[in-house]
Every structure is written in structure tokens, then in C-alpha cells.
Amino acid sequence: MNPNAAVASGRAAELGHKLRRKAVQVLAPLIAGRSVILTAGAARNRPLERAFREAGAQGVSSVALPANRAASIRQLLMVQEEQLRRPPGPLAAAFDAVDPARQAVIYAGSFTACDQVDGRRVLGSRSAAQFALESKDHQAAIIGPDDSTKRLVAIGTDERHRTVELLAEPLIRSGGAVLSGVPYDFPALGASHIYLARSASDVARLLPVLATDCRQVRLSRFNRGWPCTYYGFVGPSWSCQVGPFEALVFVDRRSGRIRAFGIAGPVQLDPAGGEGTRATVSRVASRLAATGYRGAFGVDGVVEGAEYVVHEVNPRVCAGMSLVNELAAHELSGMLIDLVLRERPHEASVAFSTDLPVFAVTLSQSPPALRIWDGSTAGLPPLTGAALSAAWLTSLRQALAGGTLQPLGEAE
Template sequence: MTDLVDPAVRAEVTRRLGELWAGRPVVVGPFVLAGATPYVGWFRELDCPVLVVATTRGAGAVPAEGDCEVVTVAPPATASMTEELRTHDALVHHLPAEARRRIDAFDPERLGTWFSTPFVTTDEPIDGRPVTGGRPASFLALEDKLLADAIWDAVGVERAPYRVVDLEDDDALVAATDELAGPLGAVWSGDARDGFNGGGNFVRWLREPADRAEALAFFRPRCDRVRVLPFLDGVPCSIHGFVLPDGTAALRPVEIVMLRDPVARTFRYCGLGTTWDPPPADRAAMREAVHRVGDLLQREHGYRGAFGIDGVLTADGFRPTELNTRMSAGATTVAELDRRFFTFLQAALLASVDTGLTAADVERLVPEMDAHRTGKVVCFGEGTTLEADDSYPLAWDGTAFSRSEEETDNVFAIAATPNGLFAKVDPCAAVVPGQRLAPVNAALVAYVDATYGTGAGAVESAPDVRTVA
């Protein structure tokens, strides 16, 4: 057994996993430049020359001058995070001629490798350079939300009732929605006809007939079918795992900040955190679901690497809603314990490298994750134009943020993205172990809306409705 709890042992394993890139040129991208900063540092420590294919500058610190070359490739304008992420694969496989020229000048013998996002496929090289950090197209295809319920059934994980309905069948849509609607109505989720969708972009909340008309107007140009579920009230959350050759390692739960607008019937994804804990029995059930699903993915799909199960902790317990077959934002959140180790582990598993690790080795880090609480206080403003990037301190009074003329423990940064803007507070003194993250993120959304005019509306966090005898 490898004692990954020992920082020295983990550092040595990380160094060994880094041999996948060591000494070779690495092309990092497509990334927001600020998001590429840690990766540039890691690869530099492996004696790798680094070139970043950047889509925009982003919020936060960028790589220091001289640490890497930067090639900026403007992606097409998009209306949502989903549409932006869908551009990644086509962007790097069909780079502009000038970008390809710059990359070939950086790595003329094509000895290097790409390090990319989970939305870039690894099945084919990019201009002769293998891809790491992405995933096979077959793994990506498993994220279709209309496939998830069959997986829950196959492994015996309790789920909510559902129907999959053709969007052209009006009668069936009405019947399914009326049949499944709970006290807060029903939810439609779109299929993956045109590719991945996430961040709540292809989810609609229906309580009245007018909501159905608006949902149809959105879905019909984009999907063929929707999955109809009752609205699940409770804390949105997720549980993650890693599929290794000998089995599945289950990690700890993550709170998903999915804010809701009860008037507009919309959802707004705003980050994740590990400051909140479900009751112990629910935590155990969530981790058991990861073991069962991971084993099925490995057995039936040859799966390896990270995955996550999103759902809601309802009054009746955890109910899964979707499967993310990648190192998702939630997995990255728990991986903040040692982000480099988990990033390198994920890339090595997907590259079929023998890591020498077992599922039990990785699971030994769960108590360390419990001790290392973290939260991402972020806000996305889709469709909002930002005049200039900015950064300054914020004050926090326990319920709201405000601009401060003095230095505080809350550093606000905001930057433009291809679909609007992105804001974060990092570090953030309002992130407190034992408390929900959602109210803090709701306060950030309110501040950004009031200051930058995002039109977010009166969003609110979901209640904790779970009662345990």
C-alpha cells in the first residue's frame, strides 16, 4: 500500500506521474490564461517548455513573463458556458494558421504533447501531438443526462421517478409533466444531441403552463428529447470517485451552489464547496453509489479516471440527477487538498499509464479532504458585456459584500469571458467550515448584479430539508 497521506510520499508519486510530460514541450489549452497559471508552474518544474493557447486573459494572476509563450485564439461568441465548452474540441483541432505556425515554431520536431480540458477528445493527436488532460469521446458521450437513470437502475441506486419524452409530442410532455410535478413543479433536462451540456444551462423549471411554452421555445432548436423529473427540493450536491485498475475510490461530498430564481424559474450555477456535510448515513449512501457506478463504468465501458454523480439531498435522502464522466469542477474542489497530484493522476489514468496506485490508496486521502475545507465563491454573468477587467477588496458583513477602500481578507476579481463575465472572491474569509457556501455565493451574485448589471434577479439558495431521526 502507498501511504499518500504522507506529503513526502505523495510528492514522490506526483513526480513519477509527471514523467508523462517531463522534459517535453507542452502546449496548454484552450485555457483562460489566468486559469493556466498553476499548470505552467507545474510543467516548468518538470523542465518542460510551455506554450499556452489562451482564449482570454481571465480573472486572477497570469503566468509570469518568461515562464511560457502565449498564443491567443479568440473562440466564437457564445451565449452560455455550455456553448463555450463545446467549442474547445473544434478549436484545438482546427486552429488558425498563425496559431499552428507559432506552435510548430515552439515545437518544430513535434516531440511535445497537449495538456487540455475535459472537453477536448484524446482519440486523435492534434497536428501529431498526443492529447493529455482531455478524455475519449466515448467517455464524454456517457454524460447525456437521458442515460443516467438507466445507470442508477442497473446498480440499484435509488432515484426519482422520470420520463424521457420527445419534444414534438406535446400530449406526452403535458402528461409527463403533470404526472411527475411535485409541490414545486417539475424540471426538464435536455439531451446531448449537439454535445455536452452543463452548469444548469439546459435545465428548465416548470410550475405553470406559461413555463412550458418558454421551455419548449428553448429546447426545440437544441434537443430532440427531454427528461422530465419532479422538482427535487433540498441541497444540490455531488459525490466523486476515481476508477483505478483494481476498483473505485470514493471521495467526500461536495455542495453545488445552484441558486434559483423562483420568479423567472431559472437556475444559476455559482461554484462549489466542501464546508457543508450531509448526515453521516447520507454520506455513506453517496459514497456507496460511487463504488457501484464506478464498477459498472469500468466493467461495461472500460472506464478509468475521475467521475462524479450530481444530485440533491432531499427530505428522503440523496437522489442522483446526472453523471459527469470527467474530472469535473466538483472533483477539482475536493482535489484542492493536492491539486497537482490529482491532476496528474487523472491524466495518467486516461493515458493508461500504470500509476502503481490502488483504490484503497486514494481513499486514504478522504479524511485529509475532510480536514481541508474549501469553497469556490464565483459568479458567471452570461450575456453581460464588461468594459474592463478589475480587482479590489470587498467587505463582508455576514450577509452581503460591498466594495472596500481598505485591504480585507476578501479579494474580488472580475474579467470578460467569451459568453459574458466571470467574477470570484479568492481568498474569501466568508468561507467557513461547517456552514453552507450557497448564501455567500448568492451575496456575490447580488453584488455583481448591482455593480455590473448582469440581470441576475433575486436568486436564492436551496433550503436544507433533510431531517434525520
């Protein structure tokens, strides 16, 4: 139990309100006197609408993208990106209806790499190089180079598949091999192409499945341990992080598919363990900053013994950051901080470099919350108290697992 949780919660709301005022001040020169259109994941976001208005926007409108019945978050975002790049007729007309002169600026959230929509500038979009960092074949610069436990291998032919099978043998003997596909056309998202192979036959079965839309696989050792996630922000010469959060990750016993359901936390680690994982995340953030990236990020990995093994880094506002907003009593939007860091990194760093790290530490001590993005919260155990208990986490994992899923930390 964390006796300071209630104090931390109140302090987080206070700091969040202060940081929000600073973010609005940094945002003002970008949009004062201009019309703003919110779309994609930012459409109808009331806190963002309020922030833009307070920053002096002449008007703030929302244009929702056409309905998208995608089967996965990856497909959803792939369709949205195409809609922004080449707006179909009805969508183009919707933008023109609120901005016939095409003088407005657009904010479409943290994910997009689209820099204009029918001539309207998109604020906070990522460069092509920053967008590419999402892909497993570009992450070595952030999480470290290949070694005996992880490597990138081409697939798509029988000869290549035999090479993968040979490389997987020692990994399987050590407990399992993880195959993370690198798709041809769009980054893998939401654990969309990640499988656990426990045998050579699993590898032989999975490679043709991955080869249908992947050109490579990241082959790595299966890390037994506690899956957890950190969220943070990186500026030109500083970074901060919130967490860790338990990553609710499971493996399907039948297919080997790894699925991520959500997060819970923050979790309070012992001082030594917390210091070690935070140091690892700080190193990752420094490498991310070295690429020129500024803004929000998320880090996924596993605490294995005394080591935090990083599996991937997402340079954007991740789904779980909505939980961070909740912990701050919705006084601060992760998208707002991300936007001003991307658009005005120097000015944002002057505004945030002292208070934002304090805010992040305070949030990490706040009462826990739960965020589910794959499935329903119906039937899950209620979350009570100022800290996550081991018993509650066990009951949550059991409720999510059902009949065919196994918590990743318990996989054999």
C-alpha cells in the same frame, strides 16, 4: 465545528505532496525527453508545468487558444473543441512556432475528446464514447434506468410536446417537473438547458424554447432537498470521493431556469447521512468504471430525506475540483491524477489505490472553502472558521440570490 480540521488540512497537504511525487513517476515514461505543449484549460498552469518538467520533459511551452467571448461555459468549451480539431491559421502557426517538427505531445485538460492537433498526440483525451457520457441521454447506464420519476422524451413537434405535457402532469402535482434539454450538437454543460416547471403552462412555454437546439428532454420529478456535489477518481477496481460540497444552485422565479453558481464546503454530515450518500456515489463510480472510464469525475444531486438522488455525472475534472486542489494546499492537481489514470491506468492504480482514498477522506474533513464560477465574489460574506455554519450558508445563499433567484432547496 470540526475540531480535527486543522490536523486534516496539514495531513491533506502531506498526502498531496506524496501523491504528486507518485504521479510524476507514473507520468515519466510518457514524456521523458519529449517536448510538451499545454493549451486550452491547461495553458500556463504552473503546477502542471512543474510536474511535466520533473517527469523529464525536454521542454514545456504554453499556447493559449484565441480569445473566446462565449456567453456560457458550454459555448466556451464548444468553441475550444473546434479550435483544437481544426486550428485556425494563427493558432496552427503558434503551435508550429514552439514545435516546428510537430513531435511534441499536447495536454489540453480533462474535457477534450480531440486526440491529435496537426499530427501531435493529445495526452489524456477522452474517447468518443466517454465524451458522450456527458449527455443526458447516455447517463442511464451510470445513474440508473428510467422509471416513473424520470424519462427521456423526444421533442420538436406538437404531438411530441403534447406527450411531454401529459407525462409532466403527475410530476407537477407532486411538486414540480424538471426539464433537462439534450442538445443536438454538444452536451449541455453548466446547467445550460435545465428548467423547473411548476405548472402545465410552464411546460407549454418551455418546450418551444428547448426545441430550438434540443432533440430530447430528460423529464424528472423535482427533488426538494439539499443540493450537493461530490468529486472523485475511479480506477480499474477502486474509487474514492471528496465531499459533500454544498452546490449553490438557484432557480430563476421568472424563467424557471436553474443556475449553478459554485460550491462551498466540504460539509460535515451526520454519520448515517454521510454513509448513505457516500454509498450512492460509490455505486455510481462502479457503474462509471464498468463503461471503461478511468480518471476524475463529479456527481451532482440532492439529499432528499435519507436518499441521495443523483441528477448527473460528469466524467472529467470539473470546475469545482479546483477547490479540492485548494484544500490540498495546491500540493496536488486533479488534472495530473486524471491524466495518469487515463494514460496509464494499471500503473496509476498501483501508485494510488491505497493513498488516494485516504487523501480523499482527509480532504473531506478539511476546513471549508468557497468556489464561485458564475459571477463575482464581491459582497459575499467572508468565510471563517473550521466548518460551515448554517447561518453563514444562509447569508451566502441570500447574497447570491438577489431579487429574482431562489435557492433550489427552498423552491416551492
